[in-house]
Every structure is written in C-alpha cells, then in structure tokens.
Amino acid sequence: MQVYLVGGAVRDELLGRKIKERDYVVVGATPEQLLQLGYQQVGKDFPVFLHPKSKDEYALARTERKQGQGYTGFVCEFSANVTLEDDLRRRDLTVNAIAKADDGTLIDPYGGQQDLANRILRHVSEAFSEDPLRILRVARFGARYHYLGFSIANETQQLLTQMINRGELNTLTAERIWLECEKSLDDGAFAEFLNILAQLGALNAISPALAKNWNNELYQQLNDRYAYAQSQEITDKALLFAQATSSVTANDIKAISESIRLPNDVRDLALQLNAHQATLTSKTLSAEQLLTCCNQLDLWRRPERFTGLLLALEIANCGIFNNKQKLIKATDAAKTINPQQFIAQGIKGAQIKTALENARLEVLQQYFT
Structure with a gap:
C-alpha cells in the first residue's frame, strides 16, 4: 500500500500558498484493508476514508467511466491494480494532477509543474469534456489564480467552448452552480469568475439575467468593491454576492435566484440592497x-x-x-x-x-x- 498527497495541497504548496486541506490517494489497497487500520468510510459512490487521527480524506486510486449525462453520470472503478498514473489521468487540470510521496518526491506524469511555472491551466486529457462541472471549476481556478498571472490554455479554451455550445451546462443543477459561486466568493475572486464565464460564453447559460448586464465597467466596479471588502476582512457571502446584483432589477434578482438557487439570506439581501x-x-x-x-x-x-x-x-x-x-x-x-x-x-x-x-x-x- 502506497499513500500520496494529491491535488490542491500539492499545487498550492508549489505556488507558495497556504494549504487549506489535504487529500490523499491510496494505491495498492482495498477498502477492507483501510477499515482494518481504523479508517472510517464516508464515500458512497467510491471509497473515501477519513484518517483515524487527522480526519484527512484518503481515497482509493480509481478510474472513471462516463455513463449517462451530466456531471453525475460516471461509474467509478477501483481496485488494488489501479496505478497512481491512472488515478491522476482522470483529474481535470495538469496542475491538479501532481502527487507527492512521503519522501517528498513529486510524481508528475502530465506536466503539471511546467504548467505551474508557465502559469497555464491545461486539461489533462480529452476525458475532461465528459464533465460539464469542469467548465465552472476552470473558471474558478482561473479567477483564484488570476493575481498570479494564470491563464487558460488555448486548447482548453477551445474544449470549454465546445462543451458550452453543446449545452453541457444545462445538465448542472441550480444548487451545484451556487456551490461553485460560493467557493469563488470564498476565494475573493468572484468578479474575475463571472468575467471568465462571460468571456467563455458560459455566463448566459448560467444566468441570462447576470449575462445581459455584464460589461467591463461592472467588472471593474466589482473588483473595486471586493478589494474593499477584503481590506475590511468582510467574508459574508450574502454581502459579497449582493454587489453583483446591485444594478439589476428585482425581477432579475428573482430570476438569478432560480437559475443559481441562491440561499434565502443571499437572495433577500440582494433584493433589499436593490430596493433601498x-x-x-x-x-x-x-x-x-x-x-x-x-x-x-x-x-x-x-x-x-x-x-x-x-x-x-x-x-x-x-x-x-x-x-x-x-x-x-x-x-x-x-x-x-x-x-x-x-x-x-x-x-x-x-x-x-x-x-x-x-x-x-x-x-x-x-x-x-
């Protein structure tokens, strides 16, 4: 059994950013083995376990096979024979497909370190296009790391455009869209997130009401507002999201609430700011x-x-x-x-x-x- 640190923790460590959470992949093991070691299984669709002491997530190495539509239409296959490279291949971006062994050795079969150095977000494989949620994830990563000079690779942009034109975003639930918005608000990069979606032609599919009002002036205005909020250590999501809807109509906000499924407190503050x-x-x-x-x-x-x-x-x-x-x-x-x-x-x-x-x-x- 071999254990590797993977994903965001490795990426952010290489970028010199604070690591928020650590995820591990386990190669050459079975669920029974981890249970015997005291790990607690929490995953339903695929085996994810919590470490008995640290409570960090440990997932068995797995592959994914597309079966059905949308971001949930996958069958996960896992066994002790799945290699680390197999597991990393199913990930979205090369910068997220780097693993770190206990001795500090980096395993990087898809060139993630080079893309980090070049500030490029690039998809790992053509299987990327099987998951429409990755459109929002790439926009979120692009927004989060915009201050470091990151951009989306041309070939990845082309793939994203093809997915958007096929209507892949229509398969996402409103609740799942809000979750990605929420994560971007946490990142403090929501203006950039919306701007990338607009540039990709995805914002209209997410929210026509937001898309019709989007322009460079609003983008800069939101950047200024979020910079102020950050300077005041304001992180409340309702306060931050309301800034993006302060110049639209009340009916627009209600439409946005339906298409993105805003929590009640977020929707209500947006309406109150709009009204008063x-x-x-x-x-x-x-x-x-x-x-x-x-x-x-x-x-x-x-x-x-x-x-x-x-x-x-x-x-x-x-x-x-x-x-x-x-x-x-x-x-x-x-x-x-x-x-x-x-x-x-x-x-x-x-x-x-x-x-x-x-x-x-x-x-x-x-x-x-």
Whole structure:
C-alpha cells in the first residue's frame, strides 16, 4: 500500500500558498484493508476514508467511466491494480494532477509543474469534456489564480467552448452552480469568475439575467468593491454576492435566484440592497422615506437586516457613505420606542400602531428633515 498527497495541497504548496486541506490517494489497497487500520468510510459512490487521527480524506486510486449525462453520470472503478498514473489521468487540470510521496518526491506524469511555472491551466486529457462541472471549476481556478498571472490554455479554451455550445451546462443543477459561486466568493475572486464565464460564453447559460448586464465597467466596479471588502476582512457571502446584483432589477434578482438557487439570506439581501440603495444614500433622504424603509425591512423585529444592508452599502461605496453614522443614530433612537409605553397610556387597538408610527417619525425627524 502506497499513500500520496494529491491535488490542491500539492499545487498550492508549489505556488507558495497556504494549504487549506489535504487529500490523499491510496494505491495498492482495498477498502477492507483501510477499515482494518481504523479508517472510517464516508464515500458512497467510491471509497473515501477519513484518517483515524487527522480526519484527512484518503481515497482509493480509481478510474472513471462516463455513463449517462451530466456531471453525475460516471461509474467509478477501483481496485488494488489501479496505478497512481491512472488515478491522476482522470483529474481535470495538469496542475491538479501532481502527487507527492512521503519522501517528498513529486510524481508528475502530465506536466503539471511546467504548467505551474508557465502559469497555464491545461486539461489533462480529452476525458475532461465528459464533465460539464469542469467548465465552472476552470473558471474558478482561473479567477483564484488570476493575481498570479494564470491563464487558460488555448486548447482548453477551445474544449470549454465546445462543451458550452453543446449545452453541457444545462445538465448542472441550480444548487451545484451556487456551490461553485460560493467557493469563488470564498476565494475573493468572484468578479474575475463571472468575467471568465462571460468571456467563455458560459455566463448566459448560467444566468441570462447576470449575462445581459455584464460589461467591463461592472467588472471593474466589482473588483473595486471586493478589494474593499477584503481590506475590511468582510467574508459574508450574502454581502459579497449582493454587489453583483446591485444594478439589476428585482425581477432579475428573482430570476438569478432560480437559475443559481441562491440561499434565502443571499437572495433577500440582494433584493433589499436593490430596493433601498438609492433611498438610504440620497443626500435628500427624508424621515418619512427612512421610516418606510425601516418598516419594509422590519427593523423593529429584525434589526440585523438593517445592519447588514448598511454594510452592503458601505462595500458598494468602497468606504463609509455620508448617511451611515446618522442612519445608525436615528434608527437606534427610533428602536427605543415600543408599544408598551402607549398601552400604559390606555391607547388600544389600531391606535397603538398609529401612535408608534408617529412617535418613531418624530424621532427620525430629529436627524432627517
């Protein structure tokens, strides 16, 4: 039995990047052998095991055979006879197909080290085109390593274009598309991710609503916003994704939510930023407008919505916007008004709501005329 470190950990170590997780491939072993050694099996479609102490993932060397459509239509074949080179051949990019032995020796049958040196993302084999998910993965890697000068090899771009033109992206579920978007948001390279998809002609297949609004100005704007968010160590995915939809319509956001299957909190913040951005940043904001906004956001029961929206506006402005501190003071003061003080005065029924509205408006008028 031989064990090798593979994939992203080897790639990032060679690039001098921090290693986030370590994956291993096991050659010349059976599931029974690993179970006897105390490994815990977690894979259903193919044997993946957790190390009894480190909990790192160890997968038996395997090959894949396409059977059916989409990114799930594969049959995995594994046995003690599958070689390391066989296992590496099924991987997507040469830079991800490098293995490292315990003694530090690198096994690189497909030229991954040379492509790392040349800053090239190149597919390992023609089998690459069997998995449509790799279109998004290549775009994500291209975005993540853009700052290092990486580009997609011409022949890989041609293969990606052929896959896109065949409609391969239509086989991906909306949930799986969001997962790739989520990973790119984590990378801090979402603007570049969308831009690569647009250049490849894939963005329209993922989200027509995003594609129709994509242009160089928006690309640069998003780069600036994400750079600011990174400088402030802001990593919340809802705050970051909302920047990409701040200039589209509410109906567009709802369409994007369906095609990408946004989590509810991501969708809701995108809609809130879309609805209230112009009002809250206006130099002529009135107390009445602010009260309407607060009511629509249900500030009184869900204050975190308003807090999140203000932070989203700050990112969009690439800095503290003029109204922010005054908005915080005004709404904090208005939140101290509660129904109990009117009930104690003997006010009943629908009149309580009217009294609340009037009292909150009076407070807000101290800050916004």
